[in-house]
Amino acid sequence: MAASLLDTTRPPVFCQGCAHDKVTRTLDEAFSRLGLEGHQIVIVSDIGCSGLFDTFFHTHAMHGLHGRALTYATGLKMACPDLHVVVTMGDGGQGIGGAHFLAACRRNVDLTLLVLNNFNFGMTGGQFSATTPPEASIGSGFLNRLERPLDICQVASAAGAPYVSRCSTYSKDLSREFERAMTFRGFSVVDVWGVCPGRYTRNNRLTPAMIDDALARLEPTPGPVAENQRREYGEYYREEARRQDALPRPTTIDKEVAPPQNLRQDIIVMGSAGQRIITAGEILCMAGMTAGLQATQKNEYNITVLRGPSISEMILSPTAIGYTGTQRHSVVIAIADEGVARRSSVFESLEDTALVIRAEGVAIPECRAEVISVNFKGLGIRPPDWALAALGVLSTRNRAISPDMLIKALHYRFQEPVLSSALKIVQSARSAG
Amino acid sequence: MAMSFMEGNEAVAWGAFDAGCRFFAGYPITPATTIYNTMLRLLPPAGGICLQGEDEIASIGFCLGASMAGLKVMTATSGPGISLYSEQISFAIGGEIPIVIVDVQRLGPSTGSATRGADGDIQFLRWGNSGGLPVIVLAPSDVRDCYMLTREAFNLSETYRCPVFVASNKEIGMTRESIDVETVPSSRPLKRTASPDPDRFQPFAVRDDRTVPDFLPIGGPRVVRQTSSTHGTDGYITTDPGEISRILDRMTRKVAGAVGNFSLHEVDAQDDAGILIITYGITARAARVALDDLRTAGERVSLLVLKTLWPVPGRLIRKTAENIERVIVAEMNNGQYVREIERLLPQHTIDFVGRMDGTLISPEDIRETV
Ligand code: SF4
Numbered sequence: 064m065a066a067s068l069l070d071t072t073r074p075p076v077f078c079q080g081c082a083h084d085k086v087t088r089t090l091d092e093a094f095s096r097l098g099l100e101g102h103q104i105v106i107v108s109d110i111g112c113s114g115l116f117d118t119f120f121h122t123h124a125m126h127g128l129h130g131r132a133l134t135y136a137t138g139l140k141m142a143c144p145d146l147h148v149v150v151t152m153g154d155g156g157q158g159i160g161g162a163h164f165l166a167a168c169r170r171n172v173d174l175t176l177l178v179l180n181n182f183n184f185g186m187t188g189g190q191f192s193a194t195t196p197p198e199a200s201i202g203s204g205f206l207n208r209l210e211r212p213l214d215i216c217q218v219a220s221a222a223g224a225p226y227v228s229r230c231s232t233y234s235k236d237l238s239r240e241f242e243r244a245m246t247f248r249g250f251s252v253v254d255v256w257g258v259c260p261g262r263y264t265r266n267n268r269l270t271p272a273m274i275d276d277a278l279a280r281l282e283p284t285p286g287p288v289a290e291n292q293r294r295e296y297g298e299y300y301r302e303e304a305r306r307q308d309a310l311p312r313p314t315t316i317d318k319e320v321a322p323p324q325n326l327r328q329d330i331i332v333m334g335s336a337g338q339r340i341i342t343a344g345e346i347l348c349m350a351g352m353t354a355g356l357q358a359t360q361k362n363e364y365n366i367t368v369l370r371g372p373s374i375s376e377m378i379l380s381p382t383a384i385g386y387t388g389t390q391r392h393s394v395v396i397a398i399a400d401e402g403v404a405r406r407s408s409v410f411e412s413l414e415d416t417a418l419v420i421r422a423e424g425v426a427i428p429e430c431r432a433e434v435i436s437v438n439f440k441g442l443g444i445r446p447p448d449w450a451l452a453a454l455g456v457l458s459t460r461n462r463a464i465s466p467d468m469l470i471k472a473l474h475y476r477f478q479e480p481v482l483s484s485a486l487k488i489v490q491s492a493r494s495a496g
Numbered sequence: 497m498a499m500s501f502m503e504g505n506e507a508v509a510w511g512a513f514d515a516g517c518r519f520f521a522g523y524p525i526t527p528a529t530t531i532y533n534t535m536l537r538l539l540p541p542a543g544g545i546c547l548q549g550e551d552e553i554a555s556i557g558f559c560l561g562a563s564m565a566g567l568k569v570m571t572a573t574s575g576p577g578i579s580l581y582s583e584q585i586s587f588a589i590g591g592e593i594p595i596v597i598v599d600v601q602r603l604g605p606s607t608g609s610a611t612r613g614a615d616g617d618i619q620f621l622r623w624g625n626s627g628g629l630p631v632i633v634l635a636p637s638d639v640r641d642c643y644m645l646t647r648e649a650f651n652l653s654e655t656y657r658c659p660v661f662v663a664s665n666k667e668i669g670m671t672r673e674s675i676d677v678e679t680v681p682s683s684r685p686l687k688r689t690a691s692p693d694p695d696r697f698q699p700f701a702v703r704d705d706r707t708v709p710d711f712l713p714i715g716g717p718r719v720v721r722q723t724s725s726t727h728g729t730d731g732y733i734t735t736d737p738g739e740i741s742r743i744l745d746r747m748t749r750k751v752a753g754a755v756g757n758f759s760l761h762e763v764d765a766q767d768d769a770g771i772l773i774i775t776y777g778i779t780a781r782a783a784r785v786a787l788d789d790l791r792t793a794g795e796r797v798s799l800l801v802l803k804t805l806w807p808v809p810g811r812l813i814r815k816t817a818e819n820i821e822r823v824i825v826a827e828m829n830n831g832q833y834v835r836e837i838e839r840l841l842p843q844h845t846i847d848f849v850g851r852m853d854g855t856l857i858s859p860e861d862i863r864e865t866v
Binding site: 105121125126134135137138139140142317348359364365385387 | 502506540541543547562591671674714720721722782785788856
C-alpha cells in the first residue's frame with residue numbers, strides 16, 4: 064500500500080451525497096493498493112463535474128475540452144508508455160466524444176476510462192445525456208422521451224474494447240474493480256453508475272438499491288471481453304515501427320550534362336487522370352535538373368481519382384523561377400481530349416517556334432506551332448504510358464531535354480523492374496519521333 | 497550543386513523532422529495529406545510516432561497530449577480541418593502547449609475545392625480561437641520556405657510555448673520544385689526551457705521578468721498539471737480577477753510583444769520608389785516577376801514579402817512603407833491581410849489585388865494594378 068494521493072488541501076467540492084465523492088475516495092484506495100506514486104499516474108479529466116477529478120489528487124493532470132479527454136490520453140500514453148493513464152468522463156463526455164470513444168475501443172491503447180454515469184448533465188442544469196432514460200424528468204423538457212439511451216458497455220464491446228465492466232458506485236468491490244481495470248493491459252472501460260443529487264434525483268427517484276436492481280437485470284459484464292483480446296496498441300505500434308525502413312534523404316541530382324537549349328522552357332501536359340501525367344512531369348523536371356536547370360511542376364486535377372482531366376505545367380530554367388504558372392509555352396503535350404478541353408486557350412497563343420506533341424485521335428484547336436502526331440496505340444504503348452512516351456518523342460527532337468537527360472532521369476526516378484519497362488517505352492517512342 | 501526535386505509538403509515534413517519533431521498526428525485531407533504520408537515514413541523508423549486520428553479533433557488532441565509529455569509535435573490539415581481544430585487551438589494557447597500546425601490552404605468557403613489553392617484562412621488562423629489571444633503565423637512562398645519556416649515554426653513554438661501555424665497553400669504544398677536542401681540556412685533546433693528548480697515548480701509561473709513559463713513534462717518525476725480552465729500560476733482554477741488578468745496579459749505580451757524578434761520577411765527596395773508591393777505566400781512569386789517587368793519598364797517599385805503574418809510586424813511594415821505614397825497589397829483571397837495594412841498605413845493610398853477562383857494571381861494582374 065502506498066500513501067493516499069488525495070490532496071488534503073483541495074477536498075472534493077461535489078454536492079452532498081454526490082456519487083463522484085465516493086468515486087474519488089475509492090479511486091485513491093485503488094491507487095494506494097497498486098502501490099503507485101503520484102508521478103506514475105496522469106488523470107485526464109473531461110468536462111462537467113467529473114472534470115474536477117484531476118484537482119483532488121497529487122498526480123499528473125491534464126484537463127481539456129469536452130469529450131476530448133481520450134485524445135489527450137492517447138497522445139500521453141503513446142509518448143509515455145510506462146505512465147498509468149486514467150480518464151474520468153461523464154455520460155455527457157461519452158456522448159459528445161462518441162467518435163473518440165469508438166476509436167479508443169478499436170485502437171486498444173492501454174488507458175483506463177471511468178465513465179461516471181449519472182444519467183444527466185449535472186453542471187449545466189440536468190439536461191439529458193446519451194444515457195438518460197426516456198421516462199426520466201430532466202432539464203431538457205420532453206426531448207429525452209424521443210431518444211433511446213445508449214448502453215455504454217454494449218457499444219464498447221461491439222467496438223472492440225477488450226475490457227468492459229459496469230458497476231455501481233456503491234459496490235463494495237469498486238476499488239478492486241478500478242484496480243482490475245488499471246492493471247489490465249489494454250483499453251478498459253468502466254461504466255460506473257451513480258446518483259446526482261444536485262440535479263437528477265431532485266426530480267427522479269434513484270437510490271443505490273435501485274441501481275443494484277437495474278444492474279442485476281442487465282447482462283453481466285465480467286471485465287475482459289473474450290473475443291476482443293489482442294495486443295495493446297502501443298506495444299504493437301513500437302514493434303511494427305522497428306521493422307520500418309528509414310526514409311532516405313531526398314535524392315539529389317547533380318548537373319551532369321548540358322541542356323539542348325539554355326533557355327527557359329514552359330511545358331504543359333494535357334491528359335486525363337490515370338495517364339500518369341504527374342509522374343511524367345516529375346521525370347521531365349528531373350531530366351532538366353541533370354542539366355543543371357531549375358525546375359517547377361504545378362499540377363491541376365479534379366478530386367476524382369481515376370477520372371477527369373489532369374494537367375501538369377513544368378518550367379525548366381537556367382535562372383530562378385518565380386511565378387509557377389506556365390506562360391509562353393514552348394512545348395505542349397496533348398494526350399487526352401479532356402485535358403485539351405480544360406486548357407484549350409493555350410493553343411491560341413502558341414508561337415510558331417512552339418512544338419505540340421499530340422496523340423493521334425486527340426483533337427486540338429488550330430494553332431501556329433509545329434504539331435507532331437504520334438500513333439502511340441500503333442506503337443503498342445498503352446494510354447497510361449503515353450505521357451512518358453511523349454517525353455521520348457520530345458527528347459528525340461532535342462527540345463528542352465536530350466535523350467541523355469531523359470535516360471538519366473529515368474534512372475533517378477525508377478528502380479527495376481519498372482526502370483526497364485520505362486526505358487523500353489521511351490525507346491519505342493523515340494523511334495517514332 | 498546537388499538539387500532535390502520535392503513538393504512543399506515534403507519539405508515541411510523534412511523541416512519538421514530536422515527540427516526534432518518526433519510526434520505527428522493527422523487526418524487525411526487534400527491538399528495536406530502528403531505531409532502525413534511523409535511523416536508516416538519518417539517518424540516510426542526513427543523512434544517517433546505518427547498517428548492517424550479518427551478525425552481532426554482527435555489528431556490535434558493526440559498532439560497536445562504528446563507535447564505535454566515533452567515531445568515536439570506537429571499536425572497538418574486544410575480549411576475544413578482547421579475549423580475542427582479550433583477548440584484545441586484555444587487549449588494550446590491557454591495551456592501554453594507548443595505545437596506546429598500546418599494549414600495547406602485550399603479554396604473555401606467550407607468544403608470548397610480540395611485541389612485548388614487559396615490564402616483564404618489568413619484571418620481565420622489569427623482569430624479562429626475562443627478568447628482571441630495572439631498566435632504566430634508564418635507564410636512560405638516556395639518549397640525552400642516550407643523547409644526553413646517549418647524549422648523556424650518549431651523554434652518559435654518551443655520558445656514562446658504557443659501554437660505556430662505554417663500557412664501554406666495547395667499551390668506550394670503540392671507544387672514540386674528543385675531545391676538544394678543542404679544549403680537552406682536554418683537556425684539551431686531549440687527546445688522549451690526546463691524548470692531549473694523542479695521542487696518549487698509551478699506550471700504557469702515565470703521567472704524574473706520572463707514572459708514564458710518553464711516546462712516540465714507530464715510523466716516526469718515531478719507531478720505537472722495542465723488545464724484548459726482559467727488558471728493561476730499553480731494550474732488550478734482561479735476566479736481572482738487580478739491573477740486572471742496578470743496571466744492573460746502575460747500570454748498576450750509574450751507573443752505580441754516579441755514579434756520584433758521574428759519579423760521574417762524579404763525586401764527588395766528601390767531608391768525613390770513611389771510604389772510598394774506587399775504580399776505573402778505563393779503570390780510573392782508572381783510579385784517578383786512583376787517587379788522585374790515593372791522595373792525594366794522604368795517604374796520605381798519596391799517589394800515586401802512577409803513571411804511572418806501574425807503577430808503583424810507593424811514596425812517593419814511602417815518602416816518599409818516610409819516615404820512611399822502608394823501601396824499595393826496582393827493576396828489570394830477577397831481581401832484579408834489588406835485590412836492590417838490599411839490599419840497600419842492610414843495615410844497611404846492602398847490598392848488591392850485579390851483573386852479567389854482557384855487560379856494564381858499572375859504577374860500581369862499585379863502589373864496592371866500598378
Ligand atoms: S451536480 Fe450532480 S454530479 Fe455535479 S456535483 Fe452535484 S450531485 Fe455531483
